[in-house]
Amino acid sequence: MQETRKEFDGDVTLVVFPYVKASRMSPEATAQAIGLALQEACAEVQGFNVVKGFLNLTLSEATLQSTMDAICADAHWGITPVDTSLPAAMVEYSSPNTNKPLHLGHIRNNLLGYSVAQLIQATGKPVVQVQIINDRGVHICKSMYAWKMYGEGETPESSGLKGDHLVGKYYVRFDQQLKLEAEALIQGGMEADQAKKEAPCMKAVQQMLLDWEAGDPEVMELWKTMNAWVYEGFNATYQRLGVHFDKNYYESETYVLGKKDIEEGLSKNVFYRRDDGSVWIDLRPEGLDEKLVLRQDGTSVYMTQDIGTAIQRFADFSMDSLTYVVGNEQDYHFKVLFLILQKLGYTWASTLSHLSYGMVDLPSGRMKSREGTVVDADDLLDVMEATAKRLSEELGKVEGMDDTQRAALYRTLGHGALKYYILKVDPRKRMVFNPEESIDFNGHTGPFLQYTHARICSILRKAGEVGAWSWEDVRLAPKEKEVIKVLAKFPETVQKAADDQNPSDVANYLYDLAKTYNGFYQVHSVLNAETPHVAAFRVTLSRQVAGVLQRGLSLMGITAPEKM
RNA sequence: GGCCCCGUAGUUCAACGGAUAGAAUAGACGUUUCCUAAACGUUUGAUCCAGGUUCGAUUCCUGGCGGGGCUACCA
Incomplete structure (x- = not known):
């Protein structure tokens, strides 16, 4: 069928x-x-x-009538209230490093993670949203070192820079320094790879990392200060994006996890120890390679931590699934991780999933920080808001609004355009983002859906209290039948999108709904319908469309404005 | 080298193995004494190539070609 x-x-x-x-x-x-x-x-x-x-x-018309009745009878058509007695679904997303600000790649990640969380919730399941913050390691030490050497005590307050941008600035500064020092060594006849390791600044960073691991008070102090700046910056961006986390995991706390699980796996013969003392797993029977899980000096690698963290999470929460929203360049890593957890005998290992999304490319190809082509998240949001402002003013849409309302509208529309643009694409596919011309406010866009919603709201305001109507007074026109049929598909669309972890299903569905409704709107007058009964029916129909648009958009983190 | 993704109008995206491959945008043309024209309508334009499976293939299989990613005691 x-x-x-x-x-x-x-x-x-x-x-x-x-x-x-x-x-x-x-x-x-x-x-x-x-x-x-x-x-x-x-x-x-x-x-x-x-x-x-x-x-x-x-x-039969009676079938469509009862469909319409069912839609009207449910104030949250398509959304199942959360049953808190069910085990939760955990969604991990964002998971930034603390050495630089968020960029366009993080935006796709955040929007997907947030949306998938909303989708699961809309099917009635509690959701726990988490991120793991990579707050330790060489990357942050690079920023710390450069700040210490060249920062002259600069702070977010003194510089007016957002904390994450300030720390990012020193990460870039370090890179410049490294290039300089390495160049000097290469001039002296050293190999390029070697030169990068031997550069004095890199040596200093390595020492700093050791000091950090030893708990050196001065290094810890600097580390805490700079990370705090970054968190303040991240939180501002998260708030703008409308995402939030129920719990943050920090790598500085989780990186010790996993070692004991490796020991356990050794005793179960899941892993084996080589002569040099390093610990491995042999996944060649599964068609993969041998993979290191513990270094010969006993320190952990990413895999070690991820094993330990997964186990920890199932201990922390009553949950029966865990989804990692991580780019597809880590497909292999997660394949291995899931296999290891399975081999360790955890029954929940089969509920792990990797929402593997494609890269966001620029027309020129991949974003490269070296070439300065990385699209910064905050900048992008600024541009979107500015575009919304310009268009709204040009179209004369903001007359009669005060400054607060205008600012809120620009945010709603600008963010709506960006979010829809990104979420309408199948997550698994890579997508191209053209900063100059990509994001439109016409056609298959967020603002188109928002506009359809606003226009209905305008009708509803004018309609006020509508009178009663019954099916005896109404004969469904073809355009009305189409709208009802599309409305009817909303619940199954949400369910499928949640099952497939694919917000683009909802995005494309909502476009279909708005398109169908606009076709109806074009040929039938709602308020000036043939009879008051038909008008009342059409107001009801319109209200259902507005409701589904509003709920559907909110599943993507998009606000549906009442005026625009 | 090995492994994994992806190739659809100029461009950005759709299409449980099903009908004449849909949209949007860009281009051309039209719709406003009528609920918001950020809308609606008409029109030009595409499945990388070669085989195979099938009543039927954009979709599944094989081989090319092209693009990307992974393949570190990096993260």
Whole structure:
């Protein structure tokens, strides 16, 4: 069964080719026979037509009426209230390093993670949103070192820079210094790779990392200060994006986890120890490679931590699934991680999933920090808001609004455009982002959906209290039937999107809904309908569309404005 | 080298193995004494190549070609 395509008559279509063998008749005859039988047996089926092997069924008006009744009877059509007695689903996303600000890649990650969390919640399951913050390691030491050497005590307050941007500035500063020092060594005849390791600034950073691990008070102090700046900056951006986390995990706390699990795995013969003391797992029988899980000096690698952290999380929360929203360059890592946890015997290992999303590329290719082509998250949001401002003013949409309302609208529209632009694409595919011309406010865009919502709100305001109506007063026009049919699909769309962890299903559905509604709006007047009863019905229908748009957009973290 | 993704109008995206491959944008043309024209309508334009499986392939399989990623006792 599938929807009948627009160019044919009917509501649902059955493809009869698969039954031709059994019926021993031609496709047409088979379709005829099934159609007749269905018309006899089902009250819902009013009529049918056959085109080649396709049986197009027409539903009775009563069927559409009861569908509409069901939609109206449910104030949250499509959204299941959360049942807190169920085990939760954990979604991990964002997970930034603390050495530089968030960029466009993080935005895709955040929007996907947040949206998937909302989708799962909309199916009635509690959700725990978490991030793991990579707050330790060489990267942050580089920023710390450069700040110490060249910062002259600069702070977010003294510089007016957002904390994460300030720390990022010194990360870049370090890179410049390293290049300089390495260059000097290369001039002296050293290999490039070697030179980078031997550069004095890099040596200093390595020492700093050791000092950090030893708990050196001065280093710890600097580390805490600079990370605090970064968190302040991150939180500002998160707030702008509308995302939030129920719990933060910090690598500085989790990096010790996992070692004991490795020991345990050794005793179970899941892992083996090489002569040099390092610990490995052999995944060649599974078609993968041998993978290191503990260095010969006993320190952990990423895999070690991830093993330990996963185990910790299932101990921390009552939950029955864990989704990692991480870019597809880590496909191999997660394949290995999940396999290891399975081999360690954790029954929940089968509930782990990796939402592996594609890179966001620029027209020129991948973003490269070396070439300064990284699109900064805060800058991008600024640009979106500015664009919304310019367009709104040009179109004269903000007259009668005060400054606060205007600012709120620009944020709503600018962010809506960006979020929709990113979420309408299948997460698994890589996408191209063109800073100059990508984000539009016309056509298949967030603002288009927001506009449709605002226009309905305007009708609802003017309609005020509407009178009663009943089906005896209303005959459904084709455009109205189409709207009802699209509304009816919302719950299954949400469910499928949640199951597939794919917000683009909802994005594309909402576009279909808005498009269909606008087609109705164009040819039928709501407020000036033929009779007051029909007007009341159309107001009701419009209100349902606005409700689904609002709820659907909120699943993507997009606000539906009442005026624009 | 090995492994994993991806190739659809000029561009950005759609299409449980099903009908004449949909949108948007860009281009051309039209719609406003009428609920918001950020809208609606008409129009030009595409499945990388070669085989195979199937009643039927953009979709599944094989081989090319092209792009990206992973392949560190890095994260």
